[in-house]
Amino acid sequence: MTRLISKPFILIISVFFLLLLNSCASKENSNCPEGAICNDELQTTDTGLKYIHHIHYPKTRKPKYNEILTMHYLLLGDNGDTIANTYKLNEPIGQPLLGPAYKGSIEEGLRMMNVGDSATFYVTMDSIKDENLPFPPTMRKSIKEIYYVMKLYNTQSKAAFDIDEEARLKKRTQAQVAIQDKKIKEYLKQSSLFDSTKRHPTGLYYKIIKNGKGMPAQLGDSVSFTYKTSLLPKGLFVDESKKGQPIGFVVGKTNVLSAWQIAFTQLANKGAKISLFSPSHLAFGNKKFQNLPAFSMLHFEIEVVDIIRKNEMK
Incomplete structure (x- = not known):
């Protein structure tokens, strides 16, 4: 069952998954999936958002604001702490893509992704409002930058997501x-x-x-x-x-x-x-x-x- 949540789910895990995604090599890497572009270069948008687009499928669907994104992600601090890990839930989560709250926000990064993509986004703590933090404000002192390691599986309207979710839930219930x-x-x-x-x-x-x-x-x-x-x-x-x-x-x-x-x-x-x-x-x-x-x-x-x-x- 895909879980629909509005805030990251707090869990502890090693940084292994970040290293795994970062292992997607450059365009010359023979392990790059067919139809995808692989890149390990750190880039910056005009709004100041730093990112690495590990795997990009240029021909798949791009999400729109207010759609539900089915994804997995790791939320890591630059001090080595793992703040959130949806992989512990065993299944991807569903999360609405809201409009960006500020320039260089994670929502801008998600809007850049296509279905099937993997990417890491770097967001500074100073740019994040307290109410948007998925952890206590006291943690701000030890973290200056947050890494969002994302894998996007699907994007769809809320109505379509609910229909699919009902079918998944029925199947899981039977199992x-x-x-x-x-x-x-x-x-x-x-x-x-x-x-x-x-x-x-x-x-x-x-x-x-x-x-x-x-x-x-x-x-x-x-x-x-x-x-x-x-x-x-x-x-x-x-x-x-x-x-x-x-x-x-x-x-x-x-x-x-x-x-x-x-x-x-x-x-x-x-x-x-x-x-x-x-x-x-x-x-x-x-x-x-x-x-x-x-x-x-x-x-x-x-x-x-x-x-x-x-x-x-x-």
Whole structure:
């Protein structure tokens, strides 16, 4: 999934990637890709922006302002610090190309690139406004110049990017089903829970801790329950019923997590205690929720306090 962000993502990595891009040699280099122009010369624009256009494809598309650029980049300080590295995200990020904030800005550099290009841009700290810095102002004292090492994969309108992003997200979500099923199995085996846990056809793993009485809730029934949530596989606490007090919902009238819907209508009856080991597609899916990252696998400990049948409700 390509991530759309508005500010660089702060990470730590070595300067290996800068050396790698700078290894693209001059025009005579036999390693230069077909259809590209390779150059290792430091150049300067009329506005004072210094750059090296390592690899340039003159016939590919050039980005326009307000388009979404799909790219990877390293953000390095001249003191050797790595400020940001999108390669740690495993996939390119999507970032809007805004108009230049000042002469010689990085936006001017991005506008010079074509799809497929690699380049390094040199921007002095003095020319950057505080609000545009992706790191604390205190770092200004140790850095005089910033190196933007860029690789541009695509440029497109916001509408086109969103369509492509939806397709990528769908593909990744489908792939996560098998990946997470394996991870949950491994967690259960390592925790000595696998033999006592069952798997629902949807991929939800569950363990009945205490049997209740009667039938699970049906459409229109009101369910009250307590819960505790933790993040798999590390077991980090996420959330629980406030002060241990039960919460409730009416089946079919309130949107709840798919894992909960399955548990209350198929697996757990009044008085039952159940543990759920849920893959992300039965929880919050590919969306972030509060402090939970996208594609979070969750462990729910639930006790069904009461079930009021539809025909008993006033």
